[in-house]
Amino acid sequence: MARAPLGDVRVLGALLCAGGFALAWAPRLWQSALGLECVATAFWVWARHSERPGEQLPRWAWLRRPASALWLAAACSIALELGGSRSSALSSVSNPFGTLRWLQSVGLLWAALELLAALPLVRSFADLPGPLDLARPWIPSALPAAGFAVLWRHADAWTSSPVMREIAIALLVVTAWLGSLRAFSRRPWEPTLRWLIVTDCAIAALLVALRLVHPLASLLLWLAAWGGKAFLLASELSGRGSRRGPLLSRTWRISSLVTSTALAWPALLTFALAPGGGARWTHFVATAVPVAIAASVTTRRLVEVPERRQVMRPQSAVSLTHVTAIVLLALAPLALGIAWWGGFEASLQAVAIGVVPTTLGVLLGRPGPEMPGLRRARETARGLYRFFVDREQWLVALLWRTLRGLSAPLRDLHAGDAQEYLLFLIGVAVFALLLPVLQ
Amino acid sequence: MSGPIGAALVPLAVLAALAAAALVLLEHDERPTRFETLLPLAPLAVLGGLLVFSPRASAGVGVLTPALVVALLARWRRDALQTECALKLLWTSGVAVAISWAGVQLLALATATPVTGERWTVLALGLGSRLLWSDALALALVAGVVLLGTAPFHFWVADLFHGARAWVAPMAVATLQAAGLVWLARETAGIAAFEDGHRFASDALSIAAGTSLVAGALTLLWQKRPERRVGTLASLQGALALTWFASGSLGEEPASLAPFLGTWSAHAVLALSGAGLLARHLPVTARPSDPPPVLFRRHPVAGVSGLYALASLAGVPGTPGAFLWLEAGREAAAANHGWLVLGVAIAWLAATGVAVQLAREAFGVAVRTPPPASAVPVRLRAALGVSGAGLLALVAARVVLRG
Numbered sequence: 037m038a039r040a041p042l043g044d045v046r047v048l049g050a051l052l053c054a055g056g057f058a059l060a061w062a063p064r065l066w067q068s069a070l071g072l073e074c075v076a077t078a079f080w081v082w083a084r085h086s087e088r089p090g091e092q093l094p095r096w097a098w099l100r101r102p103a104s105a106l107w108l109a110a111a112c113s114i115a116l117e118l119g120g121s122r123s124s125a126l127s128s129v130s131n132p133f134g135t136l137r138w139l140q141s142v143g144l145l146w147a148a149l150e151l152l153a154a155l156p157l158v159r160s161f162a163d164l165p166g167p168l169d170l171a172r173p174w175i176p177s178a179l180p181a182a183g184f185a186v187l188w189r190h191a192d193a194w195t196s197s198p199v200m201r202e203i204a205i206a207l208l209v210v211t212a213w214l215g216s217l218r219a220f221s222r223r224p225w226e227p228t229l230r231w232l233i234v235t236d237c238a239i240a241a242l243l244v245a246l247r248l249v250h251p252l253a254s255l256l257l258w259l260a261a262w263g264g265k266a267f268l269l270a271s272e273l274s275g276r277g278s279r280r281g282p283l284l285s286r287t288w289r290i291s292s293l294v295t296s297t298a299l300a301w302p303a304l305l306t307f308a309l310a311p312g313g314g315a316r317w318t319h320f321v322a323t324a325v326p327v328a329i330a331a332s333v334t335t336r337r338l339v340e341v342p343e344r345r346q347v348m349r350p351q352s353a354v355s356l357t358h359v360t361a362i363v364l365l366a367l368a369p370l371a372l373g374i375a376w377w378g379g380f381e382a383s384l385q386a387v388a389i390g391v392v393p394t395t396l397g398v399l400l401g402r403p404g405p406e407m408p409g410l411r412r413a414r415e416t417a418r419g420l421y422r423f424f425v426d427r428e429q430w431l432v433a434l435l436w437r438t439l440r441g442l443s444a445p446l447r448d449l450h451a452g453d454a455q456e457y458l459l460f461l462i463g464v465a466v467f468a469l470l471l472p473v474l475q
Numbered sequence: 476m477s478g479p480i481g482a483a484l485v486p487l488a489v490l491a492a493l494a495a496a497a498l499v500l501l502e503h504d505e506r507p508t509r510f511e512t513l514l515p516l517a518p519l520a521v522l523g524g525l526l527v528f529s530p531r532a533s534a535g536v537g538v539l540t541p542a543l544v545v546a547l548l549a550r551w552r553r554d555a556l557q558t559e560c561a562l563k564l565l566w567t568s569g570v571a572v573a574i575s576w577a578g579v580q581l582l583a584l585a586t587a588t589p590v591t592g593e594r595w596t597v598l599a600l601g602l603g604s605r606l607l608w609s610d611a612l613a614l615a616l617v618a619g620v621v622l623l624g625t626a627p628f629h630f631w632v633a634d635l636f637h638g639a640r641a642w643v644a645p646m647a648v649a650t651l652q653a654a655g656l657v658w659l660a661r662e663t664a665g666i667a668a669f670e671d672g673h674r675f676a677s678d679a680l681s682i683a684a685g686t687s688l689v690a691g692a693l694t695l696l697w698q699k700r701p702e703r704r705v706g707t708l709a710s711l712q713g714a715l716a717l718t719w720f721a722s723g724s725l726g727e728e729p730a731s732l733a734p735f736l737g738t739w740s741a742h743a744v745l746a747l748s749g750a751g752l753l754a755r756h757l758p759v760t761a762r763p764s765d766p767p768p769v770l771f772r773r774h775p776v777a778g779v780s781g782l783y784a785l786a787s788l789a790g791v792p793g794t795p796g797a798f799l800w801l802e803a804g805r806e807a808a809a810a811n812h813g814w815l816v817l818g819v820a821i822a823w824l825a826a827t828g829v830a831v832q833l834a835r836e837a838f839g840v841a842v843r844t845p846p847p848a849s850a851v852p853v854r855l856r857a858a859l860g861v862s863g864a865g866l867l868a869l870v871a872a873r874v875v876l877r878g
Contacts, residue, residue, distance in 0.1 A: 112817075
């Protein structure tokens with residue numbers, strides 16, 4: 037690793053990334069945009085100093101897109117403040133300030149959903165290790181967290197529009213599906229964990245979109261689920277510490293299952309039993325399946341690793357790893373308690389319905405000899421994921437090619453030689469055409 | 476920035492830009508009498524100063540400015556690119572001024588007076604035909620919009636940065652754009668007295684500003700050559716000036732333009748000098764895995780100084796250019812021109828995106844081999860430093876004034 041003028045680039049990148057992540061939670065949109073810009077810059081700094089910059093730089097170049105989208109949202113927000121508009125009518129597109137509000141929520145959602153792998157542009161970033169040599173497998177797990185931070189912090193700016201909420205809900209359910217399918221189909225534990233993080237973050241964002249529970253409750257539920265997986269991923273880099281010994285591996289398995297179940301539970305409950313005809317069984321099934329798959333993967337794969345050391349180092353019976361698992365486990369009921377305090381109540385039947393997908397997943401994924409058909413199921417999951425992602429990327433490419441084709445004449449006008457006189461004539465003609473419009 | 480002091484920065488900025496131009500000229504030009512070549516820049520600077528300090532300057536100044544720039548470019552008639560620039564500028568500005576002159580004469584015909592202020596009083600009495608005055612007014616504004624270099628008339632600015640010599644283009648573009656703004660101010664002075672005409676001119680200029688912001692942003696994303704990108708950023712500066720003018724200052728006396736025009740010109744001439752020179756040292760087609768160019772491998776401080784000028788053109792926060800972008804957006808918002816605010820936001824997004832991309836290409840990937848033996852000449856580095864220091868001085872002046 038080379039030394040940059042400002043010191044070790046690892047430190048510089050880490051400072052930028054940590055600062056950016058902290059800013060993503062800031063109350064003003066421009067501060068969050070600055071945060072995402074810092075995260076993008078950190079990835080760029082790491083990538084240009086990595087062993088294979090030619091591979092890493094293009095891989096993480098997309099990170100400027102969410103930052104730009106959030107800058108656009110921030111610019112709209114500032115313009116709205118300057119304009120002094122107090123109107124919250126998002127639908128009135130004829131009103132310029134209504135359009136600005138609409139554009140602000142589009143920019144915000146774009147930035148957050150792209151970081152959550154919920155847009156068809158870069159679904160597969162969780163498959164790939166990051167640019168920092170020391171923590172390659174862990175780094176990408178921070179991106180969905182940044183996406184959730186933006187969505188949660190600025191929830192008021194986008195959840196007030198029913199259209200935006202419905203679009204976000206649909207995209208997040210699809211992301212939860214794809215994340216769980218990919219987690220199930222990957223053999224190595226590290227990418228599987230990254231995909232489980234994507235699934236959890238998508239479900240957490242679903243909670244925000246549905247406005248089900250108190251914001252603090254949704255934050256704590258997300259923190260418990262994401263924090264657990266992120267800690268597991270980090271411990272994989274340092275000797276798989278969280279899977280050493282039967283007690284530790286069992287504690288982490290229970291913690292992961294409980295936090296993920298608690299996270300999905302309010303959404304499942306609402307989809308199944310919302311009063312006043314608000315229940316949506318298709319959404320319930322669509323959310324329950326990834327929850328069950330994720331529970332199955334966690335149960336089956338989060339198992340004790342064999343100890344290879346002959347002589348054990350002396351260490352305390354209760355380590356930081358134990359404490360973290362228990363604290364995260366305790367966060368889930370605490371968050372649900374806050375949700376209940378805030379008015380989210382459920383009957384015993386509802387509680388049971390919310391737990392069914394996880395129970396099914398645990399039963400299907402219980403450790404033991406490989407079940408018949410598991411390999412085939414894994415190949416099917418891989419095929420389904422690839423089929424979906426390939427098709428959407430084909431659609432995006434088609435759209436891009438069409439746009440390029442349509443704009444080719446405009447580019448030809450700008451060849452830089454004498455034919456640009458034509459542009460001048462067109463400009464004058466446009467000016468002339470505007471006259472009758474203005475009259 | 477407060478008016479008189481904002482305007483007082485212009486001579487300092489012009490001096491700094493002239494020093495940068497002289498350094499570049501000393502490095503590049505092969506003529507034995509180099510300063511003879513630099514001399515024509517002096518009248519251009521004087522003309523620019525006249526436009527800034529005395530926006531009442533006669534319409535002849537608006538005609539004289541392009542003529543002088545064309546003459547300056549034509550001095551190197553064997554240089555094909557520069558001659559092409561001169562021809563294009565002659566054609567474009569010549570036709571535009573002719574069209575506008577016809578418009579002004581039509582207005583005089585419709586109102587029976589050649590005095591701008593009196594025309595609106597006559598028209599306010601309902602004595603003129605709407606078709607005649609609206610057509611004439613629109614035509615009268617064409618030269619201002621063209622000289623500002625706003626899209627779709629933005630090609631001449633990019634051409635100038637691409638084809639003309641590095642020390643000519645910044646001063647020429649800044650002066651021509653200042654002339655464009657003064658032209659618009661002169662032709663619409665006192666139009667507030669004629670409500671229909673004010674509304675018509677405001678709508679026409681707002682549409683022109685919005686179109687130029689969005690078209691400029693799109694052009695910026697399509698372009699590949701760094702010089703042309705700097706040219707389009709310069710045209711966006713013209714679009715910002717137009718936005719500011721159309722939103723808040725239409726119909727005011729030209730003299731009231733001086734504070735804004737001073738700040739705007741001082742920034743433009745310095746930022747364009749630095750960014751234009753930097754563009755010559757950036758790769759035209761850079762892949763992500765390419766090493767940085769010589770400037771950034773051997774002289775990163777000078778390179779960063781040039782990047783600061785580029786960032787200022789793009790309105791990156793922390794640069795003097797950011798205040799101009801914000802001011803234009805604020806004026807548009809205050810005038811309830813929501814679409815114009817949106818245009819400013821889109822253009823700013825494209826501009827900052829391109830600035831970040833160019834900065835990343837400039838730094839390239841980390842290289843472990845020793846830098847190349849050939850260095851970037853010290854005079855060029857000094858020119859980059861002068862423009863960067865000038866821009867920092869603008870920020871410091873603003874901070875001190877606000878404090």
